[in-house]
Structure formats: structure tokens, C-alpha cells
Amino acid sequence: MSVKRALLLSTGDRYIVIGFNFATIAAVSRILTPEEIGISVICLAILGIALSAREFASSSFMIQRPVLSREDIRGTFSMMLALTAAIAAFLVTAAPALASSFHEEKLVPYLRLVSVCLFIELVPIQIITLMRREMAFGKVAVINFAGAATGGLSTIALALAGFSYMSFAWAWLASSAVTALLALSLRPDFWMFRPTYKQWRRIAAFGGYNGAMVFLYRAYEALPLLLLGRVLSPHAAALFSRGLTVCQTPDKLILGGAMSVVLPAFAASARQGGDLKRSYLHALEIITGLHWPALLALAALSYPTVDILLGHQWRQVAPLVQVMALASLFTFSFELNNPVMTAMGSIRDMFVRSLIVIPVSAVIMTAAVLLAGLMGAALSLMVIVPFQAFVSLGFVRRRLSVGWDEIAVAVRKSSIVAALTTLGSLATVIAGGFRFDLSPGQAIFAGGLAAAGWLAGVFMTRHPLFDEIVNAGRTFRDAVAAA
Secondary structure (H helix, E strand, O other): OOHHHHHHHHHHHHHHHHHHHHHHHHHHHHHOOHHHHHHHHHHHHHHHHHHHHHHHHOOHHHHHOOOOOHHHHHHHHHHHHHHHHHHHHHHHHHHHHHHHHOOOOOHHHHHHHHHHHHHHOHHHHHHHHHHHHOOOHHHHHHHHHHHHHHHHHHHHHHHHOOOOOHHHHHHHHHHHHHHHHHHHHHOOOHHHHOOOOOOHHHHHHHHHHHHHHHHHHHHHHHHHHHHHHHHOOHHHHHHHHHHHHHHOHHHHHHHHHHHHHHHHHHHHHHHOOOOHHHHHHHHHHHHHHHHHHHHHHHHHOHHHHHHHHOOHHHOOHHHHHHHHHHHHHHHOOHHHHHHHHHHOOOHHHHHHHHHHHHHHHHHHHHHHHHHHHHHHHHHHHHHHHHHHHHHHHHHHHHHHOOOHHHHHHHHHHHHHHHHHHHHHHHHHHHHOOOOOOOOHHHHHHHHHHHHHHHHHHHHHHOOHHHHHHHHHHHHHHHHHHHO
């Protein structure tokens, strides 16, 4: 399968899944209170740290392996099974102590139920990884669509039925069961689930750095949620989590589908001796041309965006989104750095990078939460994210021999496009008395001006996205003519 066809299938898959997720978030945010959602947020933060241990037997081992044997496949599953058993045992036994530390006994049933889900989801994880390696993204799309639909509909139905915060846990169980059964029906290769530990040293050598790195990042991601949940309340943790969710909307819409193809594509290019530097710079140019304008528009239109996605009861999230969106401008290379480093076998460099950025970021975040609470956590990202970007780009530059001037040239046109996109939205805010709390009509008008500014910027700068738009138009015209 070609990369373009894989990208098309993966992007379509991701957009459908994202659509279900957004619909679920929008519905549940109107059914449950921030306090109820905050309990789930704290549980997910704990699970994120615990599940990072499973990355010591990362399924990415199978993707980057030049020649993959049956023993490699069985060995990866066996290692993940053993680690999952240890994680589940920890969650079941430690649930009361964890609940006591947060003064919230409702964490106990949630953590214990999800422990069952962890075993079930091992099946689709294994099969989907092999499908991704083989670029079988059509089948992956079917599995992901079924899982998202089951999870989303189950969460909404259970919330309406009065299951409160447990709606998320029961929906996770339903989604895991459906994806496992569907994955097995599409690829009934039961031999891959027979335990073997012959390849454990090789898998551990790859997963050692990867697992430690994922653990550090998951712990850092969970840190503000756990701190806010303990120092302030589950309500504060829910507000911060929902702020991140809204702020990450451009990432998911623009990069979500592409990223599931990037690692296999980079890995295949590396095996064939392709020019990763050129591909990396071109990808930066495309991403920033979409990512930066979307984030700046989101910062200007945060209030109406929060009203649409979450509902009026979540308006406290809007100021957080503005700060987070501006900080996220520096994340333009994040989604590319890991795939390109993994494809080049630079897992150790990635681990060293995490040892540099995570402790510093954690100290800054902890101090911000303790000193300034919820808004302090958001403002700390204005320091943390640029610092992480600078260090990450430093490692990638060394591996690909990329200069800062080359990166600047790659994103030069995108900066102009982003500036022109923002002018219309800011003009609407200024005309309304410097108020970001725009009415629905003003928000629609500002959004239209932002879209027009983006198109004008792409056309004026002859951004590479211009060619993509022209090609898409020709393809649509030919399809209509053929029909």
C-alpha cells in the first residue's frame, strides 16, 4: 500500500474516531458535573502512570524490526501479558490506599473494573500493531471505528442511566470487548497468543529505554491532574483536563490520522535508505501551515469553542485554553520527533532527552500548582513547552544534520499564513470592545474571516498546501466528471 493511500485511510479512520470522541465529550460534559468527571480524570491519570510499565515490552518493537519472526510476535505479546498482570494486581490491591490519599473512595471500583479491561485490550493492541506494520490501515480503521462507536454510545447511555463517573469504566470494558472480538475475526491467528519468552532479552533491550521514557512522560502528564485533584479538588483537575482536551483539538484534527502512518512510513524509508531529513522538513512545513493558524484561531475563539464542545457550565475552561493554545505553538515538531528517532533506532537518545526535560518540567509544574493553583498550572506551560521543544529539536537536528536556519526556512511561509489567519479574529475581538466572550454571530463571522485569511496566506506565499488544495480540487472534479 502506498503512503498516500495509507494516509487517506488512516486520516478517515481518525476523523471518524475523533468525531465520536468529540460527540461523547460534548454530551457527557452536559450530563455529568465537573466533580463527577474529575473523579474519572484522576483515575485515568493514575492508570496512565501504571500502564506506562507495559511499554517495557512495547508493540513498537514489531514495527521497527527489519525482519519479524513468529517468535518476535509471540514474545512481544507474552511480555505485555506478564506486565499487564503485574499492573492489574497493583491496581486491585492498591486501590483503597490510592483512594484514601485523594480522600475519594469512589476511585476503588473504577480502578478495579478497569483492571479487567487491560487484559482484554491486549488482543486488539497486538493485532492492530501487526496491521500497521503491514500498512493494512483499512482493517485498522474498521476496528477503531467499532471501538469508538461502542465506547462513545456506551458512555452516553450509561451516564443518562445514572452510572455517573463509572460510565467511563463500563464503556471502556464494552469497547475493549468489541475491538478484541472484531480484531480476532479479521485476523484469527491464535498462534501469536501462545506464551514464549525466548526473545525476552531482545524485546527488553528495545523496551527498556522506551518503557522508561514512556513512564517519565506519562508521570509528567498525570502530575498536574493528580496535584490539582489532591491540593484543590477533582473539579479543578477536570477543568485542567478539559482545557487540554479543547486545546488539543487542532492536533487531533490535523495530525491525528497522519501520525499513525508516520512511524511505519519513516521506518520503511530508513530501511530503504531514504532521505529522512528532507521528509522531516517537508512534514514540518505542512504541519505548521495547518497547526499554527488553528491554534491562534482557537486562542481568539476560546469562549465560543468551549460553549460548543463542553457547554456553558465549563466556561472557566476558556481562559485556560487561551494560555494552553499559545504554549502549544511550540509543539509543532513533537509528533514527528519520536517517529523519526524510533525509525533511526535512536531510542537511547530519546531516553536521554526525557531525562533532561521531564524533571525540569515537573519541578516547574509542581511549583506553579502549589503557588498559583489552576491558572498557574496553565501558565507554567508557557515555559515548559518551549523548553521541551528546544531540547527535542536539538536531538533531532544532531541525528538528521538539520540546521536551525533550515528549520526556520521550512516554517517561514507558515508563520505568514498564521499571522494572516489571526488578523480577522483579532479584529472582531477588538471591534467588540476587546472581549473574547463573543456572541454566536460574532464567532461565526470571526471564524469566516480566519478561514479567508488562511486561504489568502496560502495563496500569497505559495505554501506547499496550495498544491495540495489544487490537487484535491482536480481529484474532486475528475471524480464528478467520471460519475
